[in-house]
Amino acid sequence: MKDIKCFFENNALHDYEVGQISINYSNGTIIMSLISDKGEVIELAINHFKSISFTRDEPWGKGKYIVSSDAKKENGEFILEFQLNSGDSCTMAFA
Numbered sequence: 001m002k003d004i005k006c007f008f009e010n011n012a013l014h015d016y017e018v019g020q021i022s023i024n025y026s027n028g029t030i031i032m033s034l035i036s037d038k039g040e041v042i043e044l045a046i047n048h049f050k051s052i053s054f055t056r057d058e059p060w061g062k063g064k065y066i067v068s069s070d071a072k073k074e075n076g077e078f079i080l081e082f083q084l085n086s087g088d089s090c091t092m093a094f095a
Contacts, residue, residue, distance in 0.1 A: 013069040013082060016042075018090075023052065030092060034066075048095040050077060060087035 019033030019041070030046040063086030070081050076095075083089045 013066045016066045017064050018066065018082075018084065021054070023049075030094075046080070046092060046094050050093040050095060052090070052092045054090040055088040056086075057088060058086040060085065062086060063088075 017035040022031045032044045034042045065085045066082045068083045077093045080092045
């Protein structure tokens with residue numbers, strides 16, 4: 001979790017573009033591609049996921065860049081959250 005927490009906490013992902021998100025339900029994994037403003041692609045693997053919630057309503061208009069992100073631990077689960085410049089948000093919980 002430490003590496004993942006460093007990616008998410010305190011807006012560490014600000015201005016990263018969200019690329020492809022793949023979910024393997026049988027294995028309980030989420031693979032997320034993030035693209036830096038320099039074009040560097042980071043693939044983040046989240047194992048043992050419990051839930052994922054993602055909106056794509058675009059209340060602020062089209063967007064695909066992270067404006068805020070955070071990581072925390074609640075009730076024995078790790079929670080990762082980020083919001084896009086579209087106003088949409090994603091929350092992932094995993095063991």
